[in-house]
Structure formats: C-alpha cells, structure tokens
Amino acid sequence: MxxxxxxxxxxxxxxxxxxxxWALALGxxxxxxxxxQGISVWIFQVSLYRNAITQDxxxxxxxxxxxYSLSRSLAWYLPAIASLMAFLHLANAAKIVILGGPxxxxxxxxxxxxxxLFEGWQxxxxxxxxxxxxxxxxxxxxxxxxxxxxxxxxxLAVAGWGLVLAPAAVSHSMDKWFGDTIWNQRxxxxxxxxxxxLLQESARYLARGENPPTQAEAVQALHDLQQAKAxxxxxxxxxxxxxxxxxxxxxxxxxxxxxxxxxxxSADPIDPAFRVLWAETGNTHALSPVFGGYTxxxxxxxxxxxxxxxxxxxxxxWLRRDVPCLPRHLxxxxxxSIVSHPNVAAFxxxxxxxxxxGFDQYWAKPDFLLDDMNRNFLGDVSYYRQVLEKITPLLDxxxxxxxxxxxxxxxxxxxxxxxxxxxxxxxxxxxxVRDYANTMYYKSRExxxxxxxxxxxxxxxxxxxxxxxxxxxxxxxxxxxxSRLLADKRSAFDxxxxxxxxxxxxxxxxxxxGPLNLGQVPLYELPGIILDLLGDxxxxxxxxxxxxxxAPVRPLPGMFFLAEGEQPLVCKEGxxxxxxxxxxxxxxxxxxxxAQDLFGGSQYxxxxxx
Numbered sequence: 370m371x372x373x374x375x376x377x378x379x380x381x382x383x384x385x386x387x388x389x390x391w392a393l394a395l396g397x398x399x400x401x402x403x404x405x406q407g408i409s410v411w412i413f414q415v416s417l418y419r420n421a422i423t424q425d426x427x428x429x430x431x432x433x434x435x436x437y438s439l440s441r442s443l444a445w446y447l448p449a450i451a452s453l454m455a456f457l458h459l460a461n462a463a464k465i466v467i468l469g470g471p472x473x474x475x476x477x478x479x480x481x482x483x484x485x486l487f488e489g490w491q492x493x494x495x496x497x498x499x500x501x502x503x504x505x506x507x508x509x510x511x512x513x514x515x516x517x518x519x520x521x522x523x524x525l526a527v528a529g530w531g532l533v534l535a536p537a538a539v540s541h542s543m544d545k546w547f548g549d550t551i552w553n554q555r556x557x558x559x560x561x562x563x564x565x566x567l568l569q570e571s572a573r574y575l576a577r578g579e580n581p582p583t584q585a586e587a588v589q590a591l592h593d594l595q596q597a598k599a600x601x602x603x604x605x606x607x608x609x610x611x612x613x614x615x616x617x618x619x620x621x622x623x624x625x626x627x628x629x630x631x632x633x634x635s636a637d638p639i640d641p642a643f644r645v646l647w648a649e650t651g652n653t654h655a656l657s658p659v660f661g662g663y664t665x666x667x668x669x670x671x672x673x674x675x676x677x678x679x680x681x682x683x684x685x686x687w688l689r690r691d692v693p694c695l696p697r698h699l700x701x702x703x704x705x706s707i708v709s710h711p712n713v714a715a716f717x718x719x720x721x722x723x724x725x726x727g728f729d730q731y732w733a734k735p736d737f738l739l740d741d742m743n744r745n746f747l748g749d750v751s752y753y754r755q756v757l758e759k760i761t762p763l764l765d766x767x768x769x770x771x772x773x774x775x776x777x778x779x780x781x782x783x784x785x786x787x788x789x790x791x792x793x794x795x796x797x798x799x800x801x802v803r804d805y806a807n808t809m810y811y812k813s814r815e816x817x818x819x820x821x822x823x824x825x826x827x828x829x830x831x832x833x834x835x836x837x838x839x840x841x842x843x844x845x846x847x848x849x850x851x852s853r854l855l856a857d858k859r860s861a862f863d864x865x866x867x868x869x870x871x872x873x874x875x876x877x878x879x880x881x882x883g884p885l886n887l888g889q890v891p892l893y894e895l896p897g898i899i900l901d902l903l904g905d906x907x908x909x910x911x912x913x914x915x916x917x918x919x920a921p922v923r924p925l926p927g928m929f930f931l932a933e934g935e936q937p938l939v940c941k942e943g944x945x946x947x948x949x950x951x952x953x954x955x956x957x958x959x960x961x962x963x964a965q966d967l968f969g970g971s972q973y974x975x976x977x978x979x
Contacts, residue, residue: 390443394450398433401451402426405458413462414845414857418559425562429454432564439521441512449510452503460499461563466844467661467781469859471558471566474574475681536575543569551927552941553860554680574686577679581970582962590962591913591974597956599915604885607904612702612769613880614830615899616823619668620816621779623836624873626806631851633796638806640813646820647874651886655875656868656923656932658892661781661841665717667892668775668837672696672726674896674911675964678957680926684722689969695896697727698909699771705729705763709756710775711737711747728773732759744784746777749812753819757826764827778815781841783808802848805840829880831902833895836873864939867930871923877902889932891916891923910967910974914960922953929957 406422409415417425433450440446461472512518532539547561547569558566582590626638637644647653658666658677665684666677673694677683691697696706707730708723714733723731734747737755741748756774763770783804785791793806816834823832842848849855854869856862862870877885877895879902887898897912916922920931920938928941931953940950966974 391437394437394443394446395430395433397447398430398450398454399426401454402429405454409458409462413466415462415465416559417562421560421562424565428562428564435521435525436507436510439512439518440510441515442510445506445510449503449506452506456499456503457563457567461558465555465558467841469660469846470554470680472563473554473680474567474571475686532572533575536572537580540569540572540576543572550943551680552925554926555858556860574681577965582966582973584971584973584976586962587966587970587973590959590966591910593959594913594956594963597952597959598913599917602887602898602901602915602918604879604887604902605882606901610702610904610906612704613903614764614770614772614827615699615704615903616770616772616827616830616832617671617774617899618816618832618834619664619671619773619775619837620812620834621664621776621837622781622783622805622840623779623809623812623816624839626802626809628854629797629802629842629848629852631797631853632799632802632806632848634806635794636792638793638809638813640810640817642817643813646817646876646884649884649886650876651888653875653877653885653887654872654889655835655895656889656891656921657836657838657871657873658923658925659838660870661838664775664837665719665722669722670892671833671835671895672773673968674893674914675968676891676893676914676922676924676957676960678924678926678961678964682717683968684718687964687969688718688722688725690967690972691725691727692968693910693975694726695899695911696729696771696773698900698905698907698911699769700727700729701907702769702905704769704771706771706773707732707760707763708773708775709733709736709752709759710777711739711752712775712777732756741786741788743778743786743789746780746784748786748789749776749778749815750818752776752778753815753822757819757822761826775837776812779808779812779840783840785811797851799843799848799851801842805842805848824878830878831880831899832878833876833899835875835892835895839870839873864930864937867925867928867939868923868932868937871925888918889921891921894921910963913963916953916956922957924957929953 406416432454436450436453437443437446440449457472464476465471543565547565548557549569550556561569626632627634658670663682665682669675669677669683669688673692679687681687696704696708700706706728708728709732710719711734714720714731714735719733720731737747737752739747741751752774756772760770760772782801785804785807789807789811791803791807793803793810795803795806820832820834823830845857846855849869850857855866872889875887875890877887877898879885890898891914893914894916897915900909900912920933923930923932927943928939930940931938931949938947938949940946940954946954963974966972
C-alpha cells in the first residue's frame with residue numbers, strides 16, 4: 370500500500386512578519402485617508418469627485434509605500450505618514466474654504482508667510498503643526514544607516530531631476546491624462562486628487578520659467594499692445610507735467626457690506642460721508658485680481674500696471690528683476706517714493722519686491738508705535754496719524770512725494786479692540802459677517818477723518834483709494850451665498866458672480882477738481898490713469914494696459930471677463946467663447962509674453978525701447 374505524506378508550504382517567519390507589517394502600513398493609510406476625507410467633508414465641505422477617489426487613494430498608498438520602504442520600523446512610520454497626510458489634506462481643505470482654491474506649489478514656497486500672521490503660543494502651535502511635527506517624525510522614521518534607503522533617495526533625486534529638466538513634457542502628459550481647467554482649480558483638485566494635483570501643478574510651475582520669450586517675441590508683444598492701446602478715459606488731462614503729490618491708499622478688505630441683503634444689518638456700516646464721496650464718482654469700482662486674500666497681487670497691479678493672470682503671488686516667485694514700475698518711473702522726475710504697511714516687513718516678499726519696483730523708503734511694523742492694536746493689526750486711525758507725521762517734512766519741503774499706503778486693519782478675522790465696541794447687529798447668525806460689518810463701521814469713518822486732514826493739508830494732491838479685494842466671510846463663499854451674490858463653487862458661478870468676486874470701491878480724487886467718475890477700472894489700469902492725471906507723457910510701459918472704458922478686461926486665472934455695462938461677458942480657456950472674446954484674448958496673451966520678459970526674463974523689451 371502506497372502511503373502519501375501530506376506536506377504544507379511553510380513561509381519563512383521573517384517573510385510573514387514583513388508581509389504583515391506591510392499590510393498594517395498600507396492598511397493604516399487607507400483608514401487614515403478615509404478619516405481625513407471625512408473631516409474634509411464634514412468640517413470643511415470639501416470633497417473629491419467620486420471617480421477621483423480611487424486614484425487619489427492609490428496616490429496616497431504609493432506615498433505611504435515609499436515612506437514605509439525608507440522607514441526603520443512600523444512604529445516610527447505611523448506617526449510620520451499620519452502627520453504628513455494630515456498636513457497636506459487639511460491645509461488644502463482650509464485653503465479651499467478661505468480662498469476658494471486648492472493648495473498650489475507657490476503655497477508651499479510661501480508657507481513662511483503663514484507664520485507671520487501669528488504670535489506667541491499661536492505661532493508655536495502653527496509652526497509645530499505645519500513644519501516641526503511632520504518633519505521631525507519623517508526624519509526620525511528614515512533608516513539612515515540602511516543602504517537601500519540611500520539607493521531609494523538617489524532614485525527619487527534622479528526622478529526629481531528629470532522633472533526639473535523636462536517639466537513641460539510632464540505637465541503636458543498629465544494634462545492629457547488628468548485634464549486641466551485653469552479657471553476652476555478647485556475642480557482640478559476634485560477631479561485629480563491632492564497628490565496628483567500638486568505634482569501636475571508643480572510641473573507647470575517649473576515649466577513657466579523654462580522657455581522665456583525671445584527678443585522677437587517680446588518686441589512683437591510690445592508692438593501688438595501699442596497698437597491695441599485704448600485712448601485715455603474721459604477726464605481733463607493737464608497740458609504739461611505737474612509734479613503734485615500722489616497718495617495711494619490700499620484698504621484691506623474694503624468693500625460695501627450693504628449688498629449682503631440676507632445679513633439684516635441694524636444700520637448701514639459705511640460712514641455716510643464716504644457714501645457721499647463715492648456717489649460723486651458714480652460709485653466707481655476697482656476690479657481686483659483676487660478675492661479674500663493675496664493682497665500682494667492687487668499691489669503688483671496698482672504699482673506696475675500689468676495684470677496678474679496666474680493663481681500665485683506675483684511678488685513671491687515672478688518678480689525677479691528690477692523693473693520700471695510707478696515708483697521708479699516717478700523717481701525719474703524727482704519724486705520721493707515711500708511705501709508703508711504696519712505688518713511684518715518680509716510678508717509676501719515685500720522687502721525684495723518693493724526694492725525691485727523702485728521705492729526709496731519702506732516703513733513696516735517696527736517703524737510704527739503699536740498703540741492701537743486690534744489683536745495683531747494696527748488700527749487705521751493710528752496708522753494714518755503716524756504716516757502723516759512721517760511725510761509732513763517732505764510735504765513741507767516741496768519735494769514731490771509718491772506716498773503708497775497699505776492698511777492692515779480689516780484683516781481676517783476682523784478683530785476689534787475695546788476702543789471699538791460693536792455697534793452693528795445682524796439678523797443673520799454669522800459672526801464673521803457681523804464682525805466684518807463692525808470693522809467697516811470704524812474703517813470707513815477713520816478713512817474719512819484722515820481724508821479730511823490730508824485734503825486740507827495737500828489740496829492739489831492726486832489721491833487714489835481702493836479696496837484690495839472683497840472680504841472672506843465664511844467657508845465656500847459663505848456670507849455671499851446667503852445673499853445669492855456667489856455660488857459655493859466657482860464652477861457654479863454665472864457671469865455676474867465673477868464680477869462680484871473681484872469688485873471693490875474705488876475713489877480717485879483729482880486735487881481740487883474733486884472725485885472722478887471712471888466706471889469700472891481694473892487695478893492694472895490705475896498707474897496709467899495716474900500718469901495721465903499728472904500730465905506725464907514720458908515713454909513708459911505703465912500705460913500699455915489701457916482698455917476700452919466701455920468694456921474693461923479683468924483677467925483671472927484661466928479666464929477673463931469684459932465688464933460690459935451691467936452684464937459682464939466671461940471668456941474661459943478651453944471652451945467655445947463668443948467672437949467678442951478673441952481680440953481681448955490676443956491682447957491678454959501679448960501681456961503675458963511681455964510680463965514674462967520684463968519681470969523674470971531677459972528684459973528685451975527695455976533694450977528695444979532704449
């Protein structure tokens with residue numbers, strides 16, 4: 370009788386242990402990912418499209434597998450991957466609810482600006498959450514003494530080098546595979562998943578500087594813009610150059626809250642004196658490049674006369690050369706140019722940006738007596754008083770002054786000190802809307818008090834004041850959605866909503882001739898308007914941006930709109946647009962080419978014009 374002996378395939382204990390650890394490592398990523406997605410949905414109301422969840426999870430599993438392959442143990446790996454994933458997913462969700470768009474490569478480069486918004490224990494907590502904890506766990510988790518770790522790191526370095534060498538090819542391939550709708554970055558994130566989105570946009574970020582314009586392209590763009598330049602707006606232009614003082618006041622989050630019909634304000638927050646002044650302009654509006662934040666982009670436009678077209682802070686990564694912006698241009702006829710902002714000096718790279726633009730003097734937070742603080746923000750009444758004290762010797766000397774002022778009172782989340790008790794109530798239960806209304810109550814009154822003093826002291830001065838952007842009033846455009854001014858996502862905006870997204874009050878006072886009715890003015894047109902009002906006819910790039918007063922062009926990332934009367938016309942990349950969009954589209958592309966040459970390229974356009 371033949372006897373058969375049953376045998377079992379036994380796996381080595383070490384192999385089974387390793388397989389179990391890998392299963393735990395990747396299983397944790399799945400569970401942690403599901404929890405983070407739940408938090409994003411329940412707390413932030415931020416979610417992915419259903420068809421993107423699988424690929425986003427796979428991308429997170431790949432990240433987890435990569436980090437685990439480098440880790441010295443499961444115990445060290447778990448807090449490392451947990452803290453890294455939490456930072457990426459929750460920071461992205463927070464940015465979406467505040468600014469309406471997802472995390473971008475520029476945000477990671479500019480993360481230090483976030484730290485400058487906080488002090489004391491809040492600063493310690495945010496630095497720990499964003500940098501110290503994830504970085505510490507990651508560094509401690511890596512098996513530095515293992516040869517395979519260094520081999521893997523070298524492979525990653527080679528892959529990163531390949532991305533740097535050919536970012537345009539990577540970006541183009543990913544666009545074909547995952548899609549790209551520039552004007553709807555939230556939709557891009559929702560359709561891709563966060564990690565794929567960051568890789569795709571990082572490749573695009575690197576590709577932007579890969580092929581700067583040639584001399585022929587820059588010169589052609591300049592020629593096209595000179596041919597397309599619109600005539601000056603209808604106001605009296607001096608016969609000759611007048612070197613009168615220019616005061617430009619950029620007002621943090623300055624906007625008209627009375628259009629929030631659902632708020633139920635107990636009274637109009639805006640000072641009646643401002644209502645009268647603004648009415649004299651025909652309720653002129655500035656069209657800002659940003660909503661809820663990124664003030665530096667509004668600054669760039671008002672100072673340099675070029676539109677911002679990218680979803681990035683221009684001061685941070687794209688202003689790389691000394692340029693003939695408004696301060697440097699006015700310096701050529703003897704102006705002393707001064708900029709002041711009672712904030713941390715380096716915020717949004719302002720120290721370098723202001724120097725490159727041509728300012729002679731920059732007064733930041735350390736240069737002011739902080740005697741009227743609303744948490745971290747100096748009150749406007751103190752700021753105005755101190756700036757006036759500082760510039761009075763110059764005003765008395767007869768030296769023409771370009772005085773650019775950027776307020777900080779009115780910054781999110783609209784704190785008020787004990788000197789400014791709440792006087793405006795709302796029927797709507799929104800603390801942000803109520804706090805903002807009360808902030809505008811004081812901000813508008815302090816502005817009008819300062820204007821009265823400034824106009825009496827410098828009656829012939831040219832004064833420009835504008836809101837840098839509409840305010841953030843709640844997640845996913847909350848506050849605005851309650852009054853049906855905006856939808857909760859840009860993809861659901863109608864054409865009028867894009868106008869509402871960027872329109873703020875604008876007042877231009879032409880000395881003793883008073884306020885001007887300018888209609889709708891994109892911020893990048895204001896430098897040219899200022900030079901026209903000064904009678905400055907010297908050759909300059911600052912006046913190239915003049916568009917038709919009947920249909921001014923407001924570019925936004927991946928799109929632009931024409932502010933035609935009461936109904937703007939929106940033109941988006943990648944879709945069939947009305948024929949009327951074509952000339953403005955060509956005009957905008959010429960400006961993009963010229964900006965790449967002037968602010969980050971070889972500046973052929975300056976050589977050609979000399």
